Amino acid sequence: MGECELCGAVKVSVRNVRTGKTEVTACTKCIDRMNLMPKSEAPGLVQARQRTSRPMARPRKNDLMTRSEKDLADDFSQRIVNARKERNWSQQQLAKRMAETANIIKSAENGKRPTDSVIRKFERTLSIKLMVEHTPNETRQVRPGPSRGMTFGDYLNDTR
Template structure:
C-alpha cells in the first residue's frame, strides 16, 4: 500500500508507471484514466549517470604523498601580479576556467590537474612532499580519567 503521486490518494495499491519521461507510483484508477504504461524493469541491472561517482585528484599524488603548500593562494596571487596578469589572462594562459582561478585564489583546493597547469604556467612549486609524521591517538585500556575511588586511594582514606 502506498500513495498515488498523481492524485494524492493515500494507502492505495500502486504500480510503477512511466509519466513524462519519469517513473512514478500511481494508483490503478489514474493508470486507467490516463492510459499510462507500466515501467519496464530491465532484469535488475540499471546503469544511470547519477550512480557514477566522480573522483577528483589523481592517485599519483596520493601514492607520492604530495600535498599543496599551506599558502598556495598567496603564492598564486603574488606571482600573477608579478606578471601583471588578470585572473582572466592566467586562465587563458593556463588553459583552465576563470572560475577555477577564482576558487584557487580564494583558498579552495581543486583537482591536481588544474593546480599543475597553474603551477607550470606561473613557474612556481605548489606541491611539496608530505614529511609530517602520522599522529594517531592510541586509546589505553584504562578508564577515562581519575575516579572518586582513585582520588581516595591516593590520599590515604
C-alpha cells in the first residue's frame, strides 16, 4: 500500500514503472490508463546479481593512537642534493634514472614538496629516507579562554 505519484491516490497498491526516462510509483488504474509497463530487468542481469555476492567489508581501524604517521623530513631538499652529489649525478641524470623531468628534481631540491610517488622514487633511486616518523614534540592542554564579555542577552537578563 502506498501513494500513486501520478494521480495522488493514497493507500492503493502501487508498482514501480518507467515513464520516459523517469521511474515512478503508480497505481494499477494509472498503469492501465496510461498503458505503462512495470519496471523489469533483463533476465540475465537478475541472474548475475543473484550469483555475485558482495564480500563483507571489514571496518577500518582509524585508531589515531596506534597508527604511525610518517611525514616528509624538514630537510628533504638537502638530503636529495647531498645524495645526488655523493653519486656525482647531475639533475638531468637523476631525472632520467627516476623517469621524471628535470624540473621536478629542481623544484624538489629548491624545497617544493614533491608528490608521494616522486618521494618514493627519490628514496628508491638515491637509497635515502625522506619520510620520517611523526612524533609530537609538544604537549597540548585545553585551557579556558578569556571571558566572552557581555552580550545583549546578558544585558537584558541583568535588567530584569
